[in-house]
Amino acid sequence: MELGLACAPLLVAYAVATVAAYWVALLVYRLVLHPLAKFPGPRLAAATTWYEAYYDIVQGGQYSKKISELHDLYGPVLRVTPDEIHIRDSRFFDTVYPSGVHLDKVGWDKRFGTENGLLMTVHGAAHKRRRAALAPMFSRRSILDFIHIIHGHVDTFAVRLQEFEVRKEPMNLTNVFPALTGDVIMDYFFGFNQGQIKSPDFTSFHAAFMNMGSTGHWATQFHFILPMMDMIPDWIVAKLQPAAKPLLDLRSQNRSLVQQTLLGTDLKRNDAKTTVFHELLHSKHLVPAEKSQSRLEDEAMTIVAGGVETTAYALNVASYHIIANPHIYARLHADLVAALPDGASQDLLTLEQIPYLRACIMEAVRLTYGLSARNPRTHDKDIRYKQWLIPKRTCVSMSVPDVNHDEDIFPHSHLFVPERWLDGAGVGLEKYMVSFGRGTRSCIGVNLAWAELYIVLGTMFRGWKFELFETGVRDVEMGADYFIPHVWRGSGGVRVLVGASGD
Numbered sequence: 001m002e003l004g005l006a007c008a009p010l011l012v013a014y015a016v017a018t019v020a021a022y023w024v025a026l027l028v029y030r031l032v033l034h035p036l037a038k039f040p041g042p043r044l045a046a047a048t049t050w051y052e053a054y055y056d057i058v059q060g061g062q063y064s065k066k067i068s069e070l071h072d073l074y075g076p077v078l079r080v081t082p083d084e085i086h087i088r089d090s091r092f093f094d095t096v097y098p099s100g101v102h103l104d105k106v107g108w109d110k111r112f113g114t115e116n117g118l119l120m121t122v123h124g125a126a127h128k129r130r131r132a133a134l135a136p137m138f139s140r141r142s143i144l145d146f147i148h149i150i151h152g153h154v155d156t157f158a159v160r161l162q163e164f165e166v167r168k169e170p171m172n173l174t175n176v177f178p179a180l181t182g183d184v185i186m187d188y189f190f191g192f193n194q195g196q197i198k199s200p201d202f203t204s205f206h207a208a209f210m211n212m213g214s215t216g217h218w219a220t221q222f223h224f225i226l227p228m229m230d231m232i233p234d235w236i237v238a239k240l241q242p243a244a245k246p247l248l249d250l251r252s253q254n255r256s257l258v259q260q261t262l263l264g265t266d267l268k269r270n271d272a273k274t275t276v277f278h279e280l281l282h283s284k285h286l287v288p289a290e291k292s293q294s295r296l297e298d299e300a301m302t303i304v305a306g307g308v309e310t311t312a313y314a315l316n317v318a319s320y321h322i323i324a325n326p327h328i329y330a331r332l333h334a335d336l337v338a339a340l341p342d343g344a345s346q347d348l349l350t351l352e353q354i355p356y357l358r359a360c361i362m363e364a365v366r367l368t369y370g371l372s373a374r375n376p377r378t379h380d381k382d383i384r385y386k387q388w389l390i391p392k393r394t395c396v397s398m399s400v401p402d403v404n405h406d407e408d409i410f411p412h413s414h415l416f417v418p419e420r421w422l423d424g425a426g427v428g429l430e431k432y433m434v435s436f437g438r439g440t441r442s443c444i445g446v447n448l449a450w451a452e453l454y455i456v457l458g459t460m461f462r463g464w465k466f467e468l469f470e471t472g473v474r475d476v477e478m479g480a481d482y483f484i485p486h487v488w489r490g491s492g493g494v495r496v497l498v499g500a501s502g503d
């Protein structure tokens with residue numbers, strides 16, 4: 001016993017020395033012997049992921065901004081973490097995200113606790129199967145079959161616009177749009193909706209998804225966090241971390257809906273032809289393990305998340321800029337009146353023929369980015385970029401905002417200029433529209449997103465006139481990167497007073 005106590009300091013010293021030796025060896029490896037050792041970038045970023053953690057956790061979603069500054073200093077190729085190379089060169093986008101090749105994507109699987117959802121799937125082969133199972137439901141044909149349900153929700157939105165017009169109270173579009181897109185995607189995925197657009201204060205998944213972003217930065221650094229949260233009862237986590245409550249509620253609701261369906265309860269209440277969930281369950285592309293409760297929970301969460309915030313934010317950005325610029329509103333409204341003289345039907349095919357509306361949507365989607373995060377891919381072959389040979393199996397990433405603010409391609413890139421997409425001006429520009437991603441892992445929801453954008457914006461700016469209420473451009477500009485863009489922390493949202501358009 002006495003001998004044991006006497007040995008204790010020695011054992012502690014031994015343990016400390018072992019850990020120190022490990023760290024020193026790791027540092028030497030990363031800085032000197034690592035295959036990426038010769039790539040430019042701060043030595044601290046090459047040495048440890050704590051560099052990234054400092055900007056994303058301590059500074060709050062600021063590593064993307066820091067990376068832009070580092071590119072200004074070091075050039076277009078940068079080692080941003082010990083194992084990742086980031087490239088800023090719009091012309092290289094299609095090389096990193098090629099068509100026809102099913103690449104691995106490493107890193108996002110640890111972020112949100114949905115590692116088996118399509119967006120986060122690591123292995124290219126598994127992604128290919130999962131995508132094949134979902135693809136038919138996201139074709140243009142399938143979206144057109146579902147369009148009457150989108151119209152139904154937009155009609156309810158129009159009733160709410162009338163209500164706010166009469167009440168003369170500001171409407172908070174930042175709350176309205178996630179409620180609207182939330183109802184649409186719930187109807188599409190599960191076959192019913194929760195009437196979010198009808199609820200008095202537009203209760204939605206918005207707070208949950210906003211919270212998911214910051215959890216994601218923590219989970220990227222500390223992989224044990226999400227599995228640990230899963231082991232603790234939700235009510236304890238909610239007590240310790242009240243901000244996580246909306247996310248926990250959404251997760252448990254999602255779990256229960258998937259469980260009910262697997263147990264044979266038919267959740268479908270709408271008159272859609274089918275649901276995404278039904279098609280997944282019957283897909284021949286998926287092996288039985290991919291139809292398990294937990295895999296389907298991951299997929300449901302991924303699709304619902306993908307369907308809510310991205311499109312809602314694009315609607316927000318479009319609305320702000322159209323309202324803030326009377327000449328844009330005037331031209332758009334005039335074109336909508338000409339195309340839809342009676343104002344009643346917002347037929348998608350007619351709306352799609354209005355060039356100025358399309359140009360406004362392109363510009364909004366450009367300023368929205370889709371995802372603000374670095375988007376990783378792992379190639380099976382070496383990639384050559386200028387004088388650099390990036391070894392195969394390296395994690396290589398690029399970022400959509402870098403392309404969308406490339407001043408050589410989009411001059412005055414922070415301004416909302418629909419004209420840049422019109423007539424001759426737009427020729428050649430579309431190949432740089434990367435907000436929906438590129439290649440085999442690009443956005444599967446693009447047809448749904450476009451349909452929603454056309455119908456919602458067509459309805460709003462054909463029938464109404466708006467005035468901004470205590471809202472500025474900061475309320476629609478990225479202040480931080482939490483996987484998706486977040487505006488500045490103090491924003492009260494895009495608030496508008498609603499008036500009739502008069503024709």
Ligand code: HEM
Pocket residue numbers: 118119120131185302303304306307308310311314365368369370371375434435436437438440441442443444445446448449
């Ligand atoms: C303006 C609207 C939208 C934008 C800008 C957008 C953007 C993106 C981007 C950039 C990606 C690619 C990620 C990558 O390359 O790894 C993506 C993927 C995805 N998006 Fe969207 N999205 C939008 C709307 C939607 C909608 C409405 C849905 C509805 C389901 C959706 C579901 C998804 C899914 C499931 C993926 C994963 C695809 C895959 O990994 O194969 N998105 N989105």
